Amino acid sequence: MSEVRVLVGTRKGAFVLRSDERRKDWTVDGPHFPGWEIYHITGTAADPDRLYASQSSSWFGQVVHRSDDAGKTWETVGNEFVYDGVPGTHQWYDGTQHPWEFKRVWHLETSPTDPDSVYAGVEDAALFHTNDGGKTWRELSGLRNVKGNLWQPGAGGMCLHTIILSPDNPNRIFVAISAAGAFRTDDGGITWRPVNQGLKSEFELPDATAEVGHCVHSIAMHPSRPNTLFMQKHWDVMRSDNGGDSWHEVSGNLPTDFGFPIAVHAHEPETIYVVPITSDSHHFPPDGKLRVYRSRTGGDDWEALTNGLPQSNCYVNVLRNALAVDTLDSCGIYLGTTGGQVYVSADSGDHWMPIVHDLPPVLSVEAQVLP
Amino acid sequence: MIRVTLPTHLRTLAKVTGPVELQVEEPVTQRAILDALEAAYPMLRGTIRDTVLKERRPFIRFFACGEDISHEPADAVVPPEVVAGREPFRIIGAMAGG
Numbered sequence: 166m167s168e169v170r171v172l173v174g175t176r177k178g179a180f181v182l183r184s185d186e187r188r189k190d191w192t193v194d195g196p197h198f199p200g201w202e203i204y205h206i207t208g209t210a211a212d213p214d215r216l217y218a219s220q221s222s223s224w225f226g227q228v229v230h231r232s233d234d235a236g237k238t239w240e241t242v243g244n245e246f247v248y249d250g251v252p253g254t255h256q257w258y259d260g261t262q263h264p265w266e267f268k269r270v271w272h273l274e275t276s277p278t279d280p281d282s283v284y285a286g287v288e289d290a291a292l293f294h295t296n297d298g299g300k301t302w303r304e305l306s307g308l309r310n311v312k313g314n315l316w317q318p319g320a321g322g323m324c325l326h327t328i329i330l331s332p333d334n335p336n337r338i339f340v341a342i343s344a345a346g347a348f349r350t351d352d353g354g355i356t357w358r359p360v361n362q363g364l365k366s367e368f369e370l371p372d373a374t375a376e377v378g379h380c381v382h383s384i385a386m387h388p389s390r391p392n393t394l395f396m397q398k399h400w401d402v403m404r405s406d407n408g409g410d411s412w413h414e415v416s417g418n419l420p421t422d423f424g425f426p427i428a429v430h431a432h433e434p435e436t437i438y439v440v441p442i443t444s445d446s447h448h449f450p451p452d453g454k455l456r457v458y459r460s461r462t463g464g465d466d467w468e469a470l471t472n473g474l475p476q477s478n479c480y481v482n483v484l485r486n487a488l489a490v491d492t493l494d495s496c497g498i499y500l501g502t503t504g505g506q507v508y509v510s511a512d513s514g515d516h517w518m519p520i521v522h523d524l525p526p527v528l529s530v531e532a533q534v535l536p
Numbered sequence: 537m538i539r540v541t542l543p544t545h546l547r548t549l550a551k552v553t554g555p556v557e558l559q560v561e562e563p564v565t566q567r568a569i570l571d572a573l574e575a576a577y578p579m580l581r582g583t584i585r586d587t588v589l590k591e592r593r594p595f596i597r598f599f600a601c602g603e604d605i606s607h608e609p610a611d612a613v614v615p616p617e618v619v620a621g622r623e624p625f626r627i628i629g630a631m632a633g634g
Contacts, residue, residue, distance in 0.1 A: 200545055224543060224595040224629040225583040241549065241579040245587045 168535040169491055170235075171499055172216070174203035175509055177525035179218055184520075186493050186534075188511040191520045197236065197447060201228075205486060208533040210242065212280040215437050217299060219270035219285070227269050229285075231299050240501030241297030246270070246287055249306035256317040265289045265309070272529075274487065282472035286325030290316060290342040292354065296443050305354035308340065312359070313379045319344035319380050319399075326485055327381070332388040339394065339409060342379040347396065349409050360409030383485040385427045387434035395437050395464070397427040397485075402439055404464050415464020420451050426488035430513060431496040435463040435495065438490075438498060438514065440483040448503075449480035459514050474508060481506070486529035493534055501527025538569055539624040546584070546627070550577040555624055564600040564619045568597060584627060599626040 171182040178196030197203075198220045206218040216232040218239070218389050227246065230239040246267045257263035257486040269290040276282035281298040291309055316323060330355050331337035336353040339360070346361040367373040369380060380399035387393065396403040396412065400423050403412040416422035421441045430436035437460050443451050450456060454477065455468040481504035493499035498510045505524040510517045537557040542550065550556070558572040567590070574581045585592050590610070592598070597606045600618045617623035 222545065223632065224593070225549075226593055227582065228549065228579075247588055315564045526607075 166494065169493065169497065170208065170533050170535055171489070171520070172206040172208060172529075172531040172533070173501055173508075173524065174206045174218070174486075174528060175501075175505070175525040175527050176202050179203040179206045180524060181523070182507065182520050188493075188497055188509055189307075189518075191509075193521050194236070197239070198230070202269075203528060204269060205273050205529045205531075207273050207531045209275040209280040209283075209448035210277045210533075211275075211534070213535050214443075215275075215280040217273045217275065217283055219273055221269040227267070229270065229273075229299050238524070243295070243301050246285070246291075246293055246302055247304070248291060248309075249304040253309065253313065254404040255313055255323065256315055258318070262314065265291070268322065269289075271324045271326045272328055274330060276330070277332070283528065284328045284338070286328050286340060288322045288324035289318070290323045290341055290345055291364070292325055292328070292338075294354070304315040305350075307350070307355050308348060308357045311348060311357050313345075315375075315377050316345035317360065327384045327385060328393075329386050331386075333389050333391045337391075337408075339386070340386060341384045341396075343382070344378065344380045346377045346379040347381050347384060347394075347409055359414070360405070362410065363405075363412035363414075364403065365401070366399065369399060382425045383427050385429045385437070387429040390434045393434065393463075395427050395429060397424050397439055399423065399445060402464060415460070416462070417465035417467055419458055419467050420456075420469075422423060424483075426483055426500075428488045428490050428498070431490050431492045432494075433459065433461070433496075433513075435464065436461045437512070438488065439467075440488065440500065442482060448482045453478050453480060455479045455481065455483075455502070457498070457510075457514055457517075468515040470510070470517070472515060473510070473519075479504075484528055487527050489530045489532040491532040491534050497532060499530050499532050501530040503527065537621050538564060538572070540569065540619055541624045541626045542572055542580075543629040545629070546580060547582065549579050551616065552577075557621075562619070563613050565611050565613055566605070566608065567622075569625055580619065595630040597628045597630050597633050599628055600624075611633060 167186045173180040178199040180195035184191045201220045209215040214235045218230040220228040252265035254262035272286040274284040285293040327341035329339040364379045392408045394405045402416045404415045455474045458467040481502035487501040489499045503526040507520045
């Protein structure tokens with residue numbers, strides 16, 4: 166019987182949740198790195214024993230840990246994220262230019278084939294890569310040449326939070342940056358272009374259709390459809406069918422189209438999930454009801470999934486890296502909340518149950534099926 | 537030997553349970569102590585001072601003999617009690633937040 170491992174990063178440490186493929190009975194292991202913010206902890210498809218964790222603190226800065234034994238032991242690896250050349254400046258809140266300053270690693274994206282190859286998305290926004298298992302990190306600085314002087318931090322910081330490695334083209338990578346937008350490279354990260362055509366940010370940007378500056382919250386792709394992307398923007402749920410060259414809105418009948426994460430079903434490339442949040446002023450779900458919304462039509466037509474989720478007095482948020490799917494035949498969906506709950510649905514979202522109630526605020530959730 | 541005390545999180549990171557002892561050539565300065573500390577415990581690089589500029593992180597403080605010496609120059613000699621090993625060089629996570 167397969168094992169499911171769910172890696173949870175929180176404001177005060179990391180937790181490893183394990184179950185069999187029924188996903189009813191769970192063990193909770195942790196906290197790992199107690200007291201540290203774990204923006205992301207992830208496994209590698211190429212080696213189930215290899216894990217990486219981004220550990221940070223306002224006091225002690227950035228640390229990256231690696232495990233080669235599935236989390237039993239950890240070792241520190243390189244934490245020198247040095248911008249390439251002269252870092253330059255980006256736009257500050259008051260419109261002036263402000264120097265690029267490294268703050269933390271938001272996201273680690275591992276190669277599907279090489280456990281030593283990892284991309285790191287950081288704040289202030291940049292993309293780094295290691296090909297030696299995290300010992301050294303090198304910036305792919307061409308990204309910041311794409312009008313980086315116009316990027317501006319949003320309330321959550323100017324973070325590169327989404328990295329998608331195209332499954333059919335090793336030279337194609339998508340990234341998304343809060344308050345900068347979505348970007349694509351087709352040459353392995355040397356040169357980049359903004360892929361934001363069709364996005365509209367009417368109340369956030371002086372030019373609502375600007376080439377850069379849109380506050381993209383997350384992007385998802387199904388591996389069988391590498392040209393189809395789904396985006397949860399600050400406001401609006403968007404879709405592209407041409408690798409990001411253009412986008413159109415698919416918010417449809419959602420109660421609100423503000424939110425943070427978006428995910429695609431493991432086996433149904435037109436089935437997608439979002440968690441609507443009241444507004445950018447009220448970071449909690451509408452009406453005190455935690456509802457995941459599912460579209461089986463690739464957007465526009467949405468249904469609320471509520472069975473097993475709290476439907477009264479619920480005022481948590483689900484952050485951008487805290488929604489995940491597993492690859493079991495009956496696709497599992499996982500979400501972590503800022504209230505410290507991690508919920509699972511073992512049937513594509515029809516029924517939910519809490520795995521754990523009282524963790525620190527959840528920053529990230531990753532699910533992996535182990536052989 | 538110079539004795540250095542670390543805050544809890546850095547003791548965990550360095551896998552030590554108490555003060556660490558370091559051989560530091562004179563003149564014993566903040567910079568020399570931190571260089572020796574990072575050489576002995578490379579996992580601490582970047583957690584006390586910036587990896588490139590070697591500047592103290594904003595929420596880190598240095599104390600010696602009951603005095604906050606965080607703003608002393610990095611190349612100033614630390615108090616003689618620390619040099620003699622009678623008093624520790626204390627690295628402290630600053631009180632911050634609510």
